[in-house]
Structure formats: structure tokens, C-alpha cells
Amino acid sequence: MGLIDWARKKSPWITHAHCGGCNGCDIEIAAALAPRFDIERLGCLLKNNPRFSDVLIITGPVPKHTEPMLLRIYQQTPDPKIVMAIGECAIGGGIYVEEGYENYALVGQADKVVLVDVYVPGCPPKPEAIIHGLALALQKLPEKKLKAKASNTR
């Protein structure tokens, strides 16, 4: 494990992409960053710029008007990137998507737009559940790195 890998594992910087929904999950992410569940003690830092970050957190059902923005944020995040879908809206559409009824405003779950690595269910998930999901996500880093290497060799 090189220095960069070690640094990436010990200090994953995160970007939060809010894609519609009720803001419940966003409040829980804010709670996870706040002093009670302080994930900065684990090295996580919230970054506004996806170009600096390793982990992309997606919340909410993806509406059609935020789909291009989400794609752009996804493409701006450097490889190896980890994408977490937090909350049931990002996983399965939640209360916004019903089978048999087409919603003209929504794309639906996040994995219709981007590749999602870790799913954290909950409506909203506890801050502890988000930390658990982040721990799972960091275990996937070596595998993601190999994939990123394979895709870069043209």
C-alpha cells in the first residue's frame, strides 16, 4: 500500500450531491458531520468541489432536471471514486416512485444514472448507519482502484 492509497483510506474526502427529495437524509448527513457523530475524527472532510473528493454521496430520487448535474458531478470526481446512495429514495425511488405509474418529473433511483457502490437504506438512515456504510465503502477501495487502472489503459 503506497502513501497515496494510505492517505486515501485514512482520509476520504466526501462530496454530497442532493438530488431532490425531502432533505431528511441531508439532515442526517449534517448530523454525522456535527460534534456528536463527528466523522472528521475518522478523517472525512466535506468538500464542495467534487474534483478534490474520493466519495460521492447521493441522496434523494433523481429528478430529470438534476440528472445532467449529477452526471457532471460524477464525471468530475476523480478515479478511484466511491459512490454511496443514502436513503431509500436513492436506492429504490421510495415514496416518489410507484410501479405502474410513470412520474414525468423523476428518473428514479440513483443507479439508473450513475454506478453506485454502496447502498445505505433507511428513511432516513441513522448517522451511525451512514458511518457503517462509509466503512463498507472504504473496504471496496482496492478493487475500485484496479478497475480504474484497467479502464485508463487504452
Next chain:
Amino acid sequence: MPSLVLLKEMIKALHRCVTTRYPFGPPATIIHGYRGQPEIDKEKCTGCGACAQACSTEAIRIKQGEDIRTIDVFYGKCAFCQRCEDVCPEDAIRLTERFELAGYERESLRVDNEVKMSKCANCGHTFFPDKQIEIMKKRVLENIKADIKTEVQSDLEKYSQYCVNCRRNLSFTMDTHTRKWY
């Protein structure tokens, strides 16, 4: 004076740590009544489908197979509203206090239960799950008057092996028509 209150809190925070030690230290504190991962008791579940009807987000689905009915709970879509627990007549489905549900795959976020269906003795079609019929018999016999209990029991044994249509058609030949009670 809000600043004095703030100062008081700051001094308090000096000698006690606010941050939890969650991933390394003791397990997380969960308040009583927390709604986490749904769980089906496979012994109790009859497969009646009340939970699927009450589900607010269609997280609980019923998949009707040839002679097996599957109750499929996908908690990636569940709103943890506890309506399924409220309506379940057998108290089979329950929201536990488990919250560490994260997974690498979408399809891993599932809880399933399979229930065997019973076949009609006359036409051969499947109609209700086996367990539901047994529970129905038990409930009827519990709540009936003592003087007609034996007669009702013999009738129940006869018509509980037929589907709804055959039950109606054969009610006179089997002598189970409700008219005889009036």
C-alpha cells in the same frame, strides 16, 4: 443573556466528551421504539398479504407462483412506517432495532418468506395458503357458540378443502349451506 448560557455550556463540555465512540467503542444507543430492519417470523406468517396491502411504498410485494406464494420485503424501498406491523393479524412481521443495513448490492436488501398454497380438491386450482386456512379454522372454532361447535367443525373440515367457487357450487351436495342455520 445568551452569551452567559453559551459560556456555561462551553465550560460543561470541557470535562465531558460529546462525541460518541461509535465504530470502535460500545454499540450505538437506540431509543425504545426505533424502527429498523423488517423481519418476518416464518413460523407465524400465514401469507395472507395484509402487510402488502397496507405498505405505503410498495416495499412488500406478493409474488404468486404455481403452488408457492412469496412475501418479498425489499427494505431499500421501505419507509419504516410500521404499518405492516400494525395490520399483521398474526404479529409475524416486525420492525427490529437493527440499523446497520448497508450493502454492496441492491438485491441484497431483501427479506423473503415462502408460503405453500393449498389446492382445491375439486378443480385443482390453488386458492389460499395452507397456514391461513388452518388459522381460519382455529379462529372460527374459538369464537363460536358451544352448542353448534361440533356441527360447524364437521362442516369446516368439508369445505375448507375447496376453493371459493367450488365451495359455492357444492354447498348443497355437501350439506354445508348456511341456510340450514335459519
